Amino acid sequence: MKITDKSxxxxxxxxxxVALIAEKYADRKAxxxxxxxxxxxxxxxxxxxxxxxxxxxxxxxxxxxRKTWTRLCALPPRKxxxxxxxxxxxxxEPCVLYTAYxxxxxxxxxxxxxxxxxxxxxxSFVFWRTHALSEQ
Numbered sequence: 001m002k003i004t005d006k007s008x009x010x011x012x013x014x015x016x017x018v019a020l021i022a023e024k025y026a027d028r029k030a031x032x033x034x035x036x037x038x039x040x041x042x043x044x045x046x047x048x049x050x051x052x053x054x055x056x057x058x059x060x061x062x063x064x065x066r067k068t069w070t071r072l073c074a075l076p077p078r079k080x081x082x083x084x085x086x087x088x089x090x091x092x093e094p095c096v097l098y099t100a101y102x103x104x105x106x107x108x109x110x111x112x113x114x115x116x117x118x119x120x121x122x123x124s125f126v127f128w129r130t131h132a133l134s135e136q
Contacts (some may be wrong), residue, residue, distance in 0.1 A: 001028040001087045001095040008099035012046050013083065021085055021100050028095045031088030035105055037081050044079035045102030053132040061135075068111040070133060077134040080104075106131065 003009070003022055013021075017038060024036070038045065053073050060069040080103045090096035107124045108115050115121050 001025040001097055002093055003097045004090070004093070006090060007097040009097075011048075011099070011101035013100055013102070014042070014045075017042060017045070017083060018100070021083070021097070025085060025087065025095075025097075028087060030095055032095075033084070033086050033105060035082050035084040038083055044081050045083060046077045047080035047082075047103030048077045048101070048134040049103045049106055049131060050075055050078060050134055051131050053130065058132050066109075067113070068109045070109060071128055071131065072135045073132040074136060075132075075134055076136050077102075 001022070003018070009018060020039070025032075025034070050073065053071075053075065057073045057075065058071055059073070061072055062068070063070050082104050083100060083102055084105045085100045086098045087095050088098060090098075107120070107127045110121070110124050110128055112124070115124060
């Protein structure tokens, strides 16, 4: 896996964590998604994914480059000891870091064109009915 100027690294991960990600996944040659626990000597990272967010605290907005509307809130992000990494083919490269962020993997948002099955669409709807992303 390579990290390039197209890698989405604006989620506040430390340079040390980015270096750890580069080392940990250096041998990857194809698409993957993985979550891992950060080392105990590394402080927890910010996680924008919040659960049990009532609708009266929610607003919706299209995030940059997306066609779907994201469920957002003004609540503060939480701390997490988990980092999720998503990487895959880009241009001539077989495996480039797409993004890395604090927190667990979440299902695609409702309406995402990459949802392939009715089961995944239903799971997305159920999940995002109670979860939201912090916009702080």
